[in-house]
Amino acid sequence: MKKTALLVFLLAFPALASASEISEAYPSAEEVTVTGKKGDILQQVTGRESELLNPSQMSVYKAINLMPSLSQQSVDPYGLADIVNYHESFRFRGVEATSGGVPATTVNVEGLPVTGRPGGGATIYDLENFSNINIYTGVMPASAGLGLADVGGKINMEIRRPEESFGVLFKQGFGSNDFRRTFLRVDTGALPGDVKSFISFSDAAADKWKGEGDSQRRNVMAGVTKTFGDNVKLEAFVTYSKGDIHAYRPFSYAQIGNLESAYTIDYGTNPDSYDYYGYNRNEFEDWMVMANLEVKTGEHSKLDIKPYYWSDKGYYLETITLANNQNRIRRWDIDHDLKGVLAEYTTTIGSVDLDFGYLYHTQVRPGPPTSWKNYKVVNGKPVFDQWNILSNSSSHELHSPFLEATYRFGSWKLEGGLKYINYTLPSIITYNTAGLGDLSYDEALAGNPSINAKASALDTKSFSRLFPNLTLTRFIGDNISLHAAYGENYVTHVDIYPYFISQSANFIQKGISFQQLWDAREMETSQNFELGMRVKGSNWSIAPTIYYALHNNKQAVLYDPVLDATYPMNNADAEGYGFELEAEYKPLENLSCYGSFSWNRFSFSQDINSDAPGGGIIKVKGEQVPDAPEFLAKGMVSYKAGDFLITPIVRYTSVRYGDVLHNEKIDSTTLFDLDLTWQKKMLGFKEVEISLSLLNIFDKQYVSMISTSDYKTLKTSYQAGMPFTVMATLAVHY
Template sequence: MHRDRSLLLLLCPALTLIPGAASAETQLPVIEVTAAPTPSVAPLAEQDYSASHVDRNGLATLGGAAQANPYRALDLMPSVNLSGLDAYGLSVDQNFMRVRGISAYSYSNLAVTVNGTPSSVSTGRGGVGNLFDLENLEGVTLWRGPQPANVGFGLGNLAGSLNLNILAPTAEPGVRTRVAVGGDDFHKLFARLDTGTFNGGSRLFLSGSTAESDQWRGPGDQSRDTVNAGFTQTLGERGGLELYAAHNRFHRDEYRPLTYAQSQDLGTYGDLGYNAELTGVATQDANYYAYNTQHFEEDNLLARLHWDLSETLRLRFNPYWLSSEGQRRVGKTNTVTVVDIDQEQYGATAELVAQIAPDQSLTFGYWSHRVTSMPPPMSQKVYSLDKQGRPVFSKWGILSDMGARAYESPYFQLQGEQGRWRYSLGLRYLSFRLPGITSYDGTGLPDVSHDAALDLNPAVKSSLSTEATTLTAWLPTLSTRFALTPSLDLKGAYGRTVGNPWMGPLYSVYMSNQKAFQKAGITLQTLWDDLALETSDTVELGLQWRRGDLMLTPTLFYSQLRDKQVTAYDPTVGVSYLQSGVEATAYGAELEASWGIDAHWTLVGSLSWNINRLNDDIRTAGSAVLETDGNQVPDAPEWLAKLGVEYRAGNWSLTPIARYVGRRYGDAANQESVDAYATVDLSAAYRVGRVGALQSLEVDLSLINLFDADYIGTIDVGQDDARPGSIDYYPGTPRTLALSLSANF
């Protein structure tokens, strides 16, 4: 076991500390439902960009039995190709997702915010887990393509923006508990206490959870322990304050990737995992499961303060702070690399919102963000393996120091309505200051911590050190909607989004080939100064048609992407390394649909056609070229189709969800083809109303991959220029059964 259960043992007695919390008698009126229920996944209301929202009901179904990973809730949205390594979403890497064919890495291309604040950005594989239980969320929203200027605060929003809305403390006291169990020894315990309103305007909630499951292939497990808290306070008649906090601890033993050849023979290799025992053979023991693992602890605080300066002028201020500390271990060839990560993020957004006319508002805002310790790692140590398979310290791979990356971004957003016309216009300026890096000679240093090694005054390696550099971009955006008829709207949008360049691989290649770069007269500073922000200019045109409870939203889009990073050969150096400058073109069509047929049947689905192609060939050696011009980027299916059907009858509900993912390629040359696949998940629920002090009771049964399909779910390609033979493939999870019981007091 890699964590203790003390947080729940401490939380459960607290449930009795609030008088009446477990015995509140709130008589609810009897409501006869005659209309179709609201779809749980639908276009975001009052929004003319391509944005979809998942409500609490959708989170409960799509989030799975673990209710730990918000990315799983996006799966029915158009143009979202989502895969995971385990059946429950406990794997903390959120990076195996593409939106409109664009890789949605949260530390470069996907802006992730909590209540609008970028307080949970993952800056590498691991480093930041999913900090809030889905039981504590009101909903999630994903923007695809263009976004308003006051959305998308993160290290990049090229693939979109994901916002998590926390379920605020409730007005009435209550207790919610949930227990879930499933295959592969999965179990989760969750409890939340709401105090209700006290002291005339204060509300508080406190929750705790613990979850764990074994690997479904190979040895090892993954676990997560989380404490969430929220406090709200009214400030007279004009203002309000919200405070939210999270403490998270997770452990994860990695799943073993397959080669392309192995991925084509799942009958033989579908259950292949890391080694359960040490063998004494170094090349084998590098694949020992305990040498391929990660564990982190993290703390998060965020606040929302709003104050009405007048009837038409409101001030908002949202500060946040995040700390994450942990370690990753990676076995390779005959060594184990240990990366220690200690990172901190903090910042704030401030907005002044003015109602300048009855149907027009103007927002002026500013975002400031700091983050320390991102790739390249500041501490990397290499261990050899002895004859018993035990790691023995060999050398420092990387020993460096780096200041904080700084993001400064003023913006404005104007929106309004005039008759049948609705519009918005915005502009954001982004300044990204990449600090200098100071590298040290770790030769002869002992196996100590990063700070202890620096205290030994190692020599500075000037050839691997840089000065700061600054990257900037203007990000305009606009949207418009015109009501052609009472049931048909025409909408359009334009916007520029941005992606952060990868620095870690660039640093590593330079470190390994210093002599060749220096002979060519190229310094690391030169490469640092040549870094560029990837940008995408996107135009959208769509319709929204409503007839009763049927809504169809078709959208066409076209994107031009510039300054993509690819690993290209430089003849002056004789080395391939990350360089900016390649262009790509993306275009396609989306259909988002929902239909409340009657009080019993609801349909939600989407259909997507996505083309995302590189516009250039890539030189890989002196006379060799990787023919990528016109090829689909890796892990980007052209076709996606999803359909969810919910049937309700009395206390029962039944929800099958079907997904089709078209053919993909693992590499940029489109040589490693991955077959299309289809899966079906099924969930059933039985809900009981008030029984004494019990307000409600719900039993849920879920079957993941109902027909036990064999398929490749995850393709880990890294960059869009992935070469044949360099890609990791992961099988999709087999059929898995889970059962949960929820009670509200």
């Protein structure tokens, strides 16, 4: 297997395109810069490459998946329905930062945690409205990982500000399975009163590539900036998104073993069956509002105050399997929001650049869930059966002051930071629901139901800890840099609650209350060490990195035979280590190549003891964690011929496992894409662009997303990967 991965890398090495080089060879009127940040090492994949990797421009995860050690899987070629257990399938260095137990995503906007899960908050942005996507893995500055979690890494998107002059960007896309997407952005340019603004609209839809059902998504985003003299600037941005998504049917390990069947079987068309596609969909409506007041307080200092608010309303409707193997339709109503403010002051004292900041963030549940209702199917319609969960509406709360400093001396640079995390988990009051009918959530609570004490955690739980980071960089001439870095990250999983509710009889029979399990929750922390370098020649560069990470209180969803229950435990240590290599090469003026290779080992360094008193021991020591490929190799070549740009892309993913005991093996996969683009300035337009994207051009059948913590069955579930897909886009810049 190792030889195969290395061979694929060697073949792919002349295969990826550097952003800066390609933008020179083939300039674009609108650019999105994707940046990997590891100390002072920057890798760029700009403008055209963002669209190559994510032609639909609706998924930030697709746009960055050629970076080393980033594993991203898809069932939907357009990014509309790429959800597994209410989160995205995405890993940094084998670490799943977006698992079902984290009520957040890895994506921040302007440094603010204004995306959330579960719900519709992860893909509410159109990438045309963003100028930079910064990726941090392992060690990161204190200001880069703000929010409820940063254990694996963080993605930060920077909004494309209103342009100085009037402009219009129009894009129309069509593709397989009746895909269509219209995008329009209008910039007003400079208006009287030092005001600039923009507004954009997008409308996208696509049928599923198998089975019945479709996905629809509409987005509106607007921004306005105003300056007051030379020292004060006010910015405000608002985003609205509404999505209506039909899900793809997940499979068990036995079912996914027959890939040919998995590529044709999906939810059915009979409303008398629990397998009906109409019973498996979600619909969400989202609002995001943020502002930035920037005040220059000196020649080298400024104060930024950024308030923000995000609202998410909607529901999941899905077929579930109960512990007694009976099926039901579950409706999970979600109505939650988050809000906060970030205050940041930057200044320079002598030779030291300083950044002081403070984040206050509060986020209403779910997760964990507050409302689950189960329905039976009777005469082709869902008929209310019973409440599965009814609990209070409580909030996560985070206080996070931080400090960063940068000092340059000679050919050295020293960067350090310190972040304090004070994170309080919400209390959870579970109510008895016997006799409650098909009421709304508010109506059910208004009936003053009695409290189920054994299924409640009346006391909140808080975590307080300092998280340092330090990076030392040595520059040798203009073309070589070396760095050594250390940093600590965190995450707290909260998905023990639905597992307890679904198997409460097993726990209560053993005398175990939910409060005991809630009290046993620990913050998972990681200590990250990294050594790296970057060497640059006249037409090439190479950036190798080695890293090592220790994880304390790593979580895994496991079956405890003593309790006869499957639930998440987080009392064991794990370690990760690996090697990353990125290289870019431009042998000819019109030919650019880029390649990445990574070897990631992430496993438990001890067996796991059950969190529950009297539970068993699960032997997992030394086993690679689920859904974490050990080897990744990716590549892209861009060749310019006149007004045409021809770009083949290859991605290799090694063997993965669906369980920590390695009983469920998923084979390695190599996928190929091809993009053909024609660009020209003509007819008075800044640019006219026509592109044709061919995804999975050899129609490879493979397993894509894996969910090891599936609330529907409490077992691992799998999805087939997207098939051959064609997408064409016309873009006009005026």
